[in-house]
Amino acid sequence: MANxxxxxxxxxxxxxxxxYREYLDPEFRERFDRHQEELAAGRMVDQGFVDEWDEETGxxxxxxxxxxAVRDRVLDxxxxxxxxxxxxxxxxxxxxxxxxxxxxxxxxxxxxxPEAVRAGARAHNRWLADFVAExxxxxxxxxxxxITAGVEEAVAEIRWAAEHGLKGVMIPTRWFxxxxxxxxxxxxxxxxxxxxxxxxxxHSGAGPADYGPGPGVVGIYAAEAWWWAARPxxxxxxxxxxxxxxxxxxxIAENGAWWVPDIVARMDEKWLGGHTTRKFGDxxxxxxxxxxxxxxxxNCFFAASTPGVDEIERRHAIGVGNLIWGNxxxxxxxxxxxxxxxxxxxxxxxxxxxxxxxxxxxxxxxYGLDLEALAPIVERIGMTPDEVHAxxxxxxxx
Amino acid sequence: MANxxxxxxxxxxxxxxxxYREYLDPEFRERFDRHQEELAAGRMVDQGFVDEWDEETGxxxxxxxxxxAVRDRVLDxxxxxxxxxxxxxxxxxxxxxxxxxxxxxxxxxxxxxPEAVRAGARAHNRWLADFVAExxxxxxxxxxxxITAGVEEAVAEIRWAAEHGLKGVMIPTRWFxxxxxxxxxxxxxxxxxxxxxxxxxxHSGAGPADYGPGPGVVGIYAAEAWWWAARPxxxxxxxxxxxxxxxxxxxIAENGAWWVPDIVARMDEKWLGGHTTRKFGDxxxxxxxxxxxxxxxxNCFFAASTPGVDEIERRHAIGVGNLIWGNxxxxxxxxxxxxxxxxxxxxxxxxxxxxxxxxxxxxxxxYGLDLEALAPIVERIGMTPDEVHAxxxxxxxx
Numbered sequence: 001m002a003n004x005x006x007x008x009x010x011x012x013x014x015x016x017x018x019x020y021r022e023y024l025d026p027e028f029r030e031r032f033d034r035h036q037e038e039l040a041a042g043r044m045v046d047q048g049f050v051d052e053w054d055e056e057t058g059x060x061x062x063x064x065x066x067x068x069a070v071r072d073r074v075l076d077x078x079x080x081x082x083x084x085x086x087x088x089x090x091x092x093x094x095x096x097x098x099x100x101x102x103x104x105x106x107x108x109x110x111x112x113x114p115e116a117v118r119a120g121a122r123a124h125n126r127w128l129a130d131f132v133a134e135x136x137x138x139x140x141x142x143x144x145x146x147i148t149a150g151v152e153e154a155v156a157e158i159r160w161a162a163e164h165g166l167k168g169v170m171i172p173t174r175w176f177x178x179x180x181x182x183x184x185x186x187x188x189x190x191x192x193x194x195x196x197x198x199x200x201x202x203h204s205g206a207g208p209a210d211y212g213p214g215p216g217v218v219g220i221y222a223a224e225a226w227w228w229a230a231r232p233x234x235x236x237x238x239x240x241x242x243x244x245x246x247x248x249x250x251x252i253a254e255n256g257a258w259w260v261p262d263i264v265a266r267m268d269e270k271w272l273g274g275h276t277t278r279k280f281g282d283x284x285x286x287x288x289x290x291x292x293x294x295x296x297x298x299n300c301f302f303a304a305s306t307p308g309v310d311e312i313e314r315r316h317a318i319g320v321g322n323l324i325w326g327n328x329x330x331x332x333x334x335x336x337x338x339x340x341x342x343x344x345x346x347x348x349x350x351x352x353x354x355x356x357x358x359x360x361x362x363x364x365x366x367y368g369l370d371l372e373a374l375a376p377i378v379e380r381i382g383m384t385p386d387e388v389h390a391x392x393x394x395x396x397x398x
Numbered sequence: 399m400a401n402x403x404x405x406x407x408x409x410x411x412x413x414x415x416x417x418y419r420e421y422l423d424p425e426f427r428e429r430f431d432r433h434q435e436e437l438a439a440g441r442m443v444d445q446g447f448v449d450e451w452d453e454e455t456g457x458x459x460x461x462x463x464x465x466x467a468v469r470d471r472v473l474d475x476x477x478x479x480x481x482x483x484x485x486x487x488x489x490x491x492x493x494x495x496x497x498x499x500x501x502x503x504x505x506x507x508x509x510x511x512p513e514a515v516r517a518g519a520r521a522h523n524r525w526l527a528d529f530v531a532e533x534x535x536x537x538x539x540x541x542x543x544x545i546t547a548g549v550e551e552a553v554a555e556i557r558w559a560a561e562h563g564l565k566g567v568m569i570p571t572r573w574f575x576x577x578x579x580x581x582x583x584x585x586x587x588x589x590x591x592x593x594x595x596x597x598x599x600x601h602s603g604a605g606p607a608d609y610g611p612g613p614g615v616v617g618i619y620a621a622e623a624w625w626w627a628a629r630p631x632x633x634x635x636x637x638x639x640x641x642x643x644x645x646x647x648x649x650i651a652e653n654g655a656w657w658v659p660d661i662v663a664r665m666d667e668k669w670l671g672g673h674t675t676r677k678f679g680d681x682x683x684x685x686x687x688x689x690x691x692x693x694x695x696x697n698c699f700f701a702a703s704t705p706g707v708d709e710i711e712r713r714h715a716i717g718v719g720n721l722i723w724g725n726x727x728x729x730x731x732x733x734x735x736x737x738x739x740x741x742x743x744x745x746x747x748x749x750x751x752x753x754x755x756x757x758x759x760x761x762x763x764x765y766g767l768d769l770e771a772l773a774p775i776v777e778r779i780g781m782t783p784d785e786v787h788a789x790x791x792x793x794x795x796x
Contacts, residue, residue, distance in 0.1 A: 046679070175608070179609070179610070180608060180609030180610070180612070182609060182612040182613060182614055182615065182618060183609070183610065183612050184612060184613075210573070210578060211577070211578030211580060211581070211633075212577065212578070212581065214578070214580040214581050214582060214637060215580060215582075215637045215638045215685040216580055216633075216636035216637035216638055216685045216686075217580065217637075218678055218681035218682065219636040219665070219668060219669075219681060219682045219685075219686075220580060220632060220633055220636045220637065222668055222675075222678070222682070223632045223636060223661070223664065223665055223668070224629075224632070226664075227625055231622070234618060234621045234622070235609075235614075235618055238614040238617040238618045238621060239612060239613045239614035239615075239618065240613050240614055258660060259660065262656060262657065262660070262708075263621070266621065266624075267617070267621055270617060270620055270621070271617075275731070277620075277731075280616055280620070281444070283616035283617060284616065284617045284620070287613040287614045287617075288614075288617075310660075333673070333675075
């Protein structure tokens with residue numbers, strides 16, 4: 001039996017600040033230095049965690065975040081043939097940063113200066129295009145496009161990304177004070193993405209911002225983060241973006257998928273009409289010719305990195321063809337450096353055809369991967385069906 | 399077999415503007431007239447819906463919202479012995495209003511003048527205390543307390559409510575620009591509630607405010623409303639309000655409960671610690687001595703009016719002792735005027751001991767109802783076990 005083609009739908013890459021600096025337009029470099037100093041001053045290091053993490057990964061310099069050879073070697077060890085690359089490979093608590101400049105990465109949208117954010121995004125995208133070019137078969141680059149910092153510039157960046165070998169773009173998770181994503185002002189963005197054939201992404205990122213310090217803040221942040229990250233999903237869907245752009249494909253990354261069946265069922269219920277909705281007239285159907293779940297099926301993907309038991313159990317309700325596994329490399333909340341064990345743990349009882357889709361084939365189709373070029377890599381490093389489906393107890397538990 | 403004691407955990411009551419005017423402090427009356435004119439100018443009437451609704455209820459003046467005798471007669475017809483009374487008995491689309499003045503009702507918190515909102519709340523609470531006094535065995539009054547418009551005044555209003563026979567208070571669903579509910583500034587509110595033995599409530603209310611018009615707005619609003627209404631639940635819980643006030647009881651009204659098991663499981667998971675949380679240290683446990691689900695069990699109730707199939711199916715995961723039925727009288731999205739049929743539809747296959755808890759006993763315990771005084775009413779108007787559990791097809795479908 002052939003090895004598994006394993007594609008991570010959620011990886012992070014980015015170089016240290018001194019490298020980013022070189023990729024920035026020169027007029028932003030001094031400002032970048034100041035910004036880095038401010039960030040460093042506010043950073044906390046948890047030395048116990050650093051020591052533990054360094055021992056576990058053996059990568060004290062976090063070279064996996066940006067060193068091409070190290071990255072490919074780590075992928076080999078993990079059994080991963082290819083991966084989607086988002087920004088911000090930082091490992092919080094270690095003081096080691098690989099953040100897309102000026103907050104243009106995962107937290108993009110949060111009140112930064114639009115000009116600086118756009119410059120930071122351009123620097124990251126330039127670096128990423130070079131990094132992808134060093135191992136193009138295995139790397140799926142997602143450009144950072146801060147659409148809330150200017151639509152016209154965003155459209156230009158989307159075209160640049162398409163021309164430079166990147167396969168998708170990530171927009172800010174939250175719009176903050178910018179127009180919400182239902183606003184027609186963003187129509188040129190959706191149109192440019194559809195035209196370029198780039199995949200749209202949001203990734204769990206900036207969370208709640210409407211409270212100050214107080215007891216329980218970290219827990220509240222953690223309890224709410226999924227919702228903020230999921231919000232663009234129904235805003236895009238219900239405002240008809242996928243109605244107007246049937247070919248646009250959209251990935252919600254690192255946000256689980258346990259919530260998908262309930263949320264989609266409720267959208268469908270309203271679209272179908274019924275007792276509780278009769279006072280709303282045609283408000284739920286006038287912008288959508290199909291049921292919400294049909295757009296989900298056609299246009300939406302859930303890169304639920306390190307899926308939990310719930311995602312696996314609910315995979316049919318979520319859509320076996322819409323669920324994408326990921327390892328969140330190199331973040332410690334991901335499965336690195338124990339990905340093979342985690343895959344076995346989660347997928348041992350999943351039928352092989354379904355496991356193959358979630359672990360790799362869905363992503364391969366979505367991003368148009370070169371299966372022929374990947375074949376020898378899969379043969380060399382891919383997990384065997386026996387490894388993926390080894391019974392409980394056959395390997396060390398994670 | 400004894401009839402069912404049926405208690406609605408979600409009813410709405412309020413008089414027409416001319417009655418509210420009399421309950422307002424005189425210095426606010428002129429301003430109230432102007433505010434009512436502004437509201438009237440922005441109100442839309444859907445005549446087709448009005449005609450249909452009037453025929454269905456036979457209550458063209460919406461007297462059930464405020465006329466004591468009519469209200470009791472409607473409860474009799476519905477088989478409901480007692481009910482919790484929230485504000486805003488308006489029926490949208492008909493032009494008929496019974497709104498707590500100056501937006502102090504369900505949408506409270508949304509940018510109104512604090513002084514006016516407090517005056518409006520006082521007017522509603524005075525009217526409500528009188529309305530409850532006209533049928534005290536059957537009416538459970540929930541005072542409107544806009545804590546985001548002033549903590550000191552809120553504490554005074556809580557004491558007033560307790561002294562005037564009201565059993566609970568409703569705080570704004572959203573804090574908007576005021577401090578979030580984790581902020582220690584609200585501590586006197588929680589302490590006053592616990593001391594007075596009043597039940598804290600939030601009710602689905604003000605929704606998202608961070609987008610303007612655009613396609614899909616109504617659908618997006620409807621898709622998100624549950625989350626805004628649920629948000630105080632985890633903010634209160636995780637910030638330790640129920641840790642500090644073990645006797646404080648909290649009801650989330652008209653917001654379903656389908657979401658409870660997933661949300662609580664995730665809070666528990668973080669409290670218990672584990673792989674994805676290790677970088678957060680003791681952030682999830684330092685304010686909580688028990689697992690989140692233990693506070694839910696002890697302190698939280700879900701008045702999931704007109705429960706759906708999901709709430710019934712998930713009742714054990716939600717907590718049979720924490721789920722409270724309601725009919726949302728007189729809102730058209732509730733079960734009025736067909737409550738008996740709806741109860742049969744949803745509860746026919748639920749074991750009798752569980753159905754009795756959800757339909758009435760949980761609320762009776764929570765609000766300390768006088769069961770002896772209710773007994774003759776239940777005997778006269780309550781549904782029989784045969785009616786509640788009549789097999790499908792035995793009665794007309796709803």
